[in-house]
Amino acid sequence: xxxxxLLLKIEDLKVTASVAGVDTDLIAGVSLNIPRxxxxxxxxESGSGKTTLAxxxxxxxxxxxxxxxxxxxxxxxxxxxxxxxxxxxGAKVGLIMQEAKASLDPLIRIDRQMRExxxxxxxxxxxxxxxxxxxxxxxxxxLPSDIQRVMRSYPHExxxxxxxxxxxxxxxxxxxxxLIADECTSALDVTTQAExxxxxxxLVTDLGLSILFVTHDLSLAAGLCDELVxxxxxxxxxxxxxxxxxxxxxxxxxxxxLAAR
Amino acid sequence: xxxxAATAARRGRLRLPSAPLIWLSLxxxxxxxxxxxxPLLPLDGARVQDLNAVLQPPVWAGGSWSxxxxxxxxxxxxxxxxxxxxRLTFAIAGASMVAGLVPGTLLGLLAGYAGGPVDRVISRLAxxxxxxxxxxxxxxxxxSRGNSVSVLVFVxxxxxxxxxxxVVRAEVGSLRERPFVMGLRAAGLRERRIALRHxxxxxxxxxxxxxxxxxxxxxxxxxxxxxxxxxxTPPDISWGQMLADGKDLLTSAWWVAVIPGLAIALVVxxxxxxxxxxxxxxxxxxxx
Amino acid sequence: xxxxxxxxxxxxxxxxxxxxxxxxxxxSGDPAVQILGDSATxxxxxxxxxxxxxxxxxxxxxxxxxxxxxxxxxxxxxxxGQSNLSMIGDRIGATALLTGTALFLAALIGIPLxxxxxxxxxxxxxxxxxGIAVLGQSxxxxxxxxxxxxxxxxxxxxxxxxxxxxxxxxxxxxxxxxTLPLAQIARITRASMMTSLNAPYVVASRARGLxxxxxxxxxxxxxxxxxxxxxxxxxAGLLLAGAVTVEAVFAWPGVGTLAIQAVQARDLPLVExxxxxxxxxxxxxxxxxxLLCAWIDxxxxxx
Numbered sequence: 077x078x079x080x081x082l083l084l085k086i087e088d089l090k091v092t093a094s095v096a097g098v099d100t101d102l103i104a105g106v107s108l109n110i111p112r113x114x115x116x117x118x119x120x121e122s123g124s125g126k127t128t129l130a131x132x133x134x135x136x137x138x139x140x141x142x143x144x145x146x147x148x149x150x151x152x153x154x155x156x157x158x159x160x161x162x163x164x165x166g167a168k169v170g171l172i173m174q175e176a177k178a179s180l181d182p183l184i185r186i187d188r189q190m191r192e193x194x195x196x197x198x199x200x201x202x203x204x205x206x207x208x209x210x211x212x213x214x215x216x217x218x219l220p221s222d223i224q225r226v227m228r229s230y231p232h233e234x235x236x237x238x239x240x241x242x243x244x245x246x247x248x249x250x251x252x253x254x255l256i257a258d259e260c261t262s263a264l265d266v267t268t269q270a271e272x273x274x275x276x277x278x279l280v281t282d283l284g285l286s287i288l289f290v291t292h293d294l295s296l297a298a299g300l301c302d303e304l305v306x307x308x309x310x311x312x313x314x315x316x317x318x319x320x321x322x323x324x325x326x327x328x329x330x331x332x333x334l335a336a337r
Numbered sequence: 338x339x340x341x342a343a344t345a346a347r348r349g350r351l352r353l354p355s356a357p358l359i360w361l362s363l364x365x366x367x368x369x370x371x372x373x374x375x376p377l378l379p380l381d382g383a384r385v386q387d388l389n390a391v392l393q394p395p396v397w398a399g400g401s402w403s404x405x406x407x408x409x410x411x412x413x414x415x416x417x418x419x420x421x422x423x424r425l426t427f428a429i430a431g432a433s434m435v436a437g438l439v440p441g442t443l444l445g446l447l448a449g450y451a452g453g454p455v456d457r458v459i460s461r462l463a464x465x466x467x468x469x470x471x472x473x474x475x476x477x478x479x480x481s482r483g484n485s486v487s488v489l490v491f492v493x494x495x496x497x498x499x500x501x502x503x504v505v506r507a508e509v510g511s512l513r514e515r516p517f518v519m520g521l522r523a524a525g526l527r528e529r530r531i532a533l534r535h536x537x538x539x540x541x542x543x544x545x546x547x548x549x550x551x552x553x554x555x556x557x558x559x560x561x562x563x564x565x566x567x568x569x570t571p572p573d574i575s576w577g578q579m580l581a582d583g584k585d586l587l588t589s590a591w592w593v594a595v596i597p598g599l600a601i602a603l604v605v606x607x608x609x610x611x612x613x614x615x616x617x618x619x620x621x622x623x624x625x
Numbered sequence: 626x627x628x629x630x631x632x633x634x635x636x637x638x639x640x641x642x643x644x645x646x647x648x649x650x651x652x653s654g655d656p657a658v659q660i661l662g663d664s665a666t667x668x669x670x671x672x673x674x675x676x677x678x679x680x681x682x683x684x685x686x687x688x689x690x691x692x693x694x695x696x697x698x699x700x701x702x703x704x705x706g707q708s709n710l711s712m713i714g715d716r717i718g719a720t721a722l723l724t725g726t727a728l729f730l731a732a733l734i735g736i737p738l739x740x741x742x743x744x745x746x747x748x749x750x751x752x753x754x755x756g757i758a759v760l761g762q763s764x765x766x767x768x769x770x771x772x773x774x775x776x777x778x779x780x781x782x783x784x785x786x787x788x789x790x791x792x793x794x795x796x797x798x799x800x801x802x803x804t805l806p807l808a809q810i811a812r813i814t815r816a817s818m819m820t821s822l823n824a825p826y827v828v829a830s831r832a833r834g835l836x837x838x839x840x841x842x843x844x845x846x847x848x849x850x851x852x853x854x855x856x857x858x859x860x861a862g863l864l865l866a867g868a869v870t871v872e873a874v875f876a877w878p879g880v881g882t883l884a885i886q887a888v889q890a891r892d893l894p895l896v897e898x899x900x901x902x903x904x905x906x907x908x909x910x911x912x913x914x915x916l917l918c919a920w921i922d923x924x925x926x927x928x
Contacts, residue, residue, distance in 0.1 A: 193833050473900050598771070
């Protein structure tokens with residue numbers, strides 16, 4: 077990997093939560109390089125710090141949680157201050173959450189939510205080779221005959237898989253270079269999960285996006301990701317290319333995860 | 338997840354000590370104790386007129402210790418009247434609370450458990466009842482029946498049953514779908530027994546919370562009705578009635594009206610805080 | 626159709642409320658005795674009963690009353706000898722001015738206060754707001770009115786005492802009346818803002834890079850508006866009751882003082898009409914609120 081390929085660099089990141097005046101490290105020194113146009117899987121159980129890692133990258137930690145050490149750079153620019161994060165949120169880095177429907181405002185029609193995001197940023201749908209929002213939805217696997225109806229719908233009228241693809245569309249409108257997918261398929265049934273995974277793969281191969289795919293599902297990550305990062309109790313215990321890690325896991329924790337598969 | 342663990346810890350900390358409950362109950366227990374024991378206390382000054390000592394200011398405003406909270410236009414001791422007034426104020430509040438709680442809880446249980454048309458009828462009745470504020474209701478009944486303590490209790494019970502019914506109905510509606518009810522049904526227990534023996538005890542917590550808050554509301558309503566002259570009237574003493582008595586003296590002897598009002602506000606404040614604390618205790622999620 | 630079903634439901638509630646009012650007034654005692662007093666002769670009592678139609682069986686009276694109500698006939702006042710409705714109509718403006726101003730003040734202060742408290746949860750402004758909210762619902766409104774008169778009108782002389790002379794005399798009663806709804810509105814606004822600020826769509830909106838203002842107004846506040854609109858409507862209905870005591874304290878020439886006179890005079894037809902009008906106002910306001918909520922929230926519209 078050359079330096080030019082590097083998108084996000086995380087160096088010795090520490091994240092601390094303070095509860096009732098007592099500090100607890102949620103992430104205890106994680107270093108990670110995320111290259112362009114790759115899918116990196118972050119594997120771990122709940123409590124491993126994987127969601128905290130995802131939220132730190134986009135600067136949306138809970139009010140009692142803070143970055144307490146280390147640093148990050150995105151395309152060579154530092155990510156530290158509130159202003160840095162405000163600049164990259166949506167524009168450079170998008171977030172797809174587990175609760176697909178709940179991540180869409182229940183009171184507003186889909187087309188208006190798309191227009192709102194487009195108005196906030198410069199609408200870069202053109203840069204990803206689609207002619208408009210309807211075209212974008214078609215790219216994400218909606219049936220052309222269905223698109224008008226979907227765009228005029230409210231979130232509660234959509235299925236979970238549709239809602240998740242809408243959430244991806246909303247993330248793509250500003251033309252980001254990276255998406256963080258935080259357990260984005262965990263709440264979906266297997267068929268729908270496969271649809272969303274196909275969409276995500278397409279984003280990498282067609283648009284050159286990087287994906288940070290956060291999941292507890294090792295099998296899913298193994299089938300999708302180029303590289304895997306295994307987290308346990310706030311630390312990275314193993315990282316490397318998917319194929320080599322699956323065939324020869326080094327860390328006992330990874331071995332136990334593989335064995336439990 | 339870590340955040341969840343953090344929140345749980347934060348909630349746990351709030352939940353552990355029931356110290357707030359004790360501190361909030363203490364003044365109320367004391368007050369009720371004094372009110373109950375009032376006949377044993379030397380409170381003749383509440384009714385005995387002493388025209389040599391009319392409109393004495395409270396002790397901090399230049400009065401003397403013979404009337405710590407001052408005296409009214411007939412020379413009666415404000416503190417003694419306050420204690421005697423508490424008896425009727427608390428008795429009305431307590432009796433109305435129970436009289437509204439029992440039918441309200443049972444109707445809520447029936448509506449929530451039976452569902453269907455029974456639920457619709459009870460819910461619509463509750464809506465209709467809520468559309469008539471307690472004060473208007475009291476005025477209507479007083480106009481046709483005259484005012485007495487039992488009329489007040491009847492009216493406040495009538496005004497408050499929907500509050501219990503609504504909350505209990507919602508709670509029972511969700512309890513009904515819980516596995517333990519299904520299990521009891523599968524075991525062949527009769528519906529009435531399940532509802533009364535197994536579902537009802539599960540709503541006691543929330544009923545206690547509503548009852549606490551309603552008691553505060555009733556104290557306020559009683560004082561308002563008595564203030565207008567349609568509730569407790571002389572020679573009986575309640576806090577609202579004392580306030581009504583004192584309102585014309587506002588410019589010359591403010592304490593006669595201000596002190597009972599302050600007593601009402603403090604007691605209701607205490608009761609509301611206790612209700613909030615109880616709600617938190619029952620269900621930490623309600624805190625926010 | 627939500628609109629139609631809500632209106633039918635409102636009419637049903639109203640009919641039930643009117644029925645409750647009717648039976649409370651007619652079946653809970655002997656109105657004739659209340660009107661004439663205990664010392665009245667049996668002949669006089671019979672005359673009053675015949676005059677008011679109280680000598681007939683209760684169901685007959687009820688059916689007849691419902692018939693009159695449907696035609697918009699609410700009878701005449703015993704005390705004033707005028708049509709009940711027209712007397713209420715003469716006074717309603719003053720009461721609407723008072724309660725409207727109070728509600729406006731309560732919403733104007735309560736909503737931003739609740740929002741600020743939610744945005745700074747756990748900090749000083751939040752504690753102060755919670756304090757105001759609990760205090761506001763504990764203070765007897767009319768007593769607060771008296772204290773305000775004492776302090777601002779009598780001691781400081783900023784306001785005229787007693788009579789309704791100008792808009793300036795609206796300030797104190799409206800402020801006294803506004804405390805309870807202000808407390809409730811602030812409390813509910815805070816709670817619903819806390820919920821929506823932590824909702825996934827707000828986190829997602831921030832992650833999409835929407836500006837803080839847009840996240841707050843277009844998403845968090847918009848989703849909280851359902852609860853806020855509901856509590857404002859509920860308080861509007863409850864203000865009618867609060868207005869009675871506040872009007873008494875400030876000698877405000879509204880429906881509240883009319884109601885007090887009616888009860889003092891045992892003027893049953895007028896009392897009954899007043900209760901029905903109060904319930905109607907409550908039902909109309911709440912139906913309006915429900916329709917507004919359905920307009921805001923597509924999920925309600927469908928069910």
